[in-house]
Amino acid sequence: MNGELAALIALCLHGNDWLATGTGRAPDLDTANSAFRYVERVHVTCPQRRMLRSRKWEADGVADWLRFVNDSGARRLSLVVGSAQPSDLPDPLAASFANGGRWALVDDAPTPHLWQSHWAVHDRNRTDQRIWAVQLTGSPLGQSWLAQPAPSSAQEDLRAALDAIRGFAEGDDDIADWATWFTEALRLLDASEPVIPYYPDLAPEGLPRESRQLLAAAVKSWVFGGMGSWNDLAYSDAARKAEYDQRTAELYRSVLAALFAVTRGPLSIRV
Structure with a gap:
């Protein structure tokens, strides 16, 4: 399974499980879940608009991110796929490369966010194999999404x-x-x-x-x-x-x- 996609699925499923109540300790998936077994750290950023000025919210770790999503008024995350982009490679081949997939998460906050991840090798010599640094970036979703019909089965x-x-x-x-x-x-x-x-x-x-x-x-x-x-x-x-x-x-x-x-x-x- 593609590790980047697996991580998004874990964030979505475990995140929704916690967001259903938004109470108790948010899950530290980046330190405890197998989908992050090769990840050293997760850094999260998201622009915030306050009155007439904007600032960038940032934090380290999945738990802080989930608390931010919860505080934004979201109660659910969804896995989504981006529209086709010009490429010489079909999707099944492109997905075999780092950051080659077109997947992301969307929350259902009153002002929804699109969350995209980018994986980069930080220290390939680590003995515990946690060589990846993951950047999770939020941006306003706006009106750029399109409805996708669910498959019949x-x-x-x-x-x-x-x-x-x-x-x-x-x-x-x-x-x-x-x-x-x-x-x-x-x-x-x-x-x-x-x-x-x-x-x-x-x-x-x-x-x-x-x-x-x-x-x-x-x-x-x-x-x-x-x-x-x-x-x-x-x-x-x-x-x-x-x-x-x-x-x-x-x-x-x-x-x-x-x-x-x-x-x-x-x-x-x-x-």
């Missing part, structure tokens, strides 16, 4: 995409091992006690089972990495490459739709 859409791409993998002896991978993702869609791969604490314990199934399957379905991943395949046969590109794009869209469904993010924005 995120679970069935993901199931169909997994079935199709598994069939494609089964038809090629060189990549038959990927069929097992996709079979495991399909199994998680129906698991009675689904465990989220790589990030078992990505969601709070109270997440309903159907949502946890969908989240676990979506995380397992994320094959859009770098060298050695599904993205690393190449075909000289034009017909085979066309089907590979089609199945890859279908899976990518279905995985994102599943994540939107789990986080209940009904918006798509232009960023």
Whole structure:
């Protein structure tokens, strides 16, 4: 799973769990959650307008950020995706690079904020592997968002995409091992006690089972990495490459739709 996206999902799900009441201690996800296991620090900034002047609010850590979101009047965060940007790379490939995804969070404050993250290597020699510094930047959302129709069934859409791409993998002896991978993702869609791969604490314990199934399957379905991943395949046969590109794009869209469904993010924005 893309670490940047996983971190946003953790912020959204655990953040919403805390924002429901806004009381008690805000979760220190950057020090305690597996989605931040390679993060050294999270720095947050957001412009604030007070009467006729503006100033920049800034703080360190997820807990301070959540308190700021709560104090702004927000009670919910949503995962969103930006509109397409000119690029030589399709989204599944672009997402394999640092800061290559077009994801963000939006809060529902009276004056909503768009929250975008930027990851930069700060100290690659750290023995604990916490090499990343994350900048979380808030900006006024304004009226630039667009409604995104919810899929009729995120679970069935993901199931169909997994079935199709598994069939494609089964038809090629060189990549038959990927069929097992996709079979495991399909199994998680129906698991009675689904465990989220790589990030078992990505969601709070109270997440309903159907949502946890969908989240676990979506995380397992994320094959859009770098060298050695599904993205690393190449075909000289034009017909085979066309089907590979089609199945890859279908899976990518279905995985994102599943994540939107789990986080209940009904918006798509232009960023």
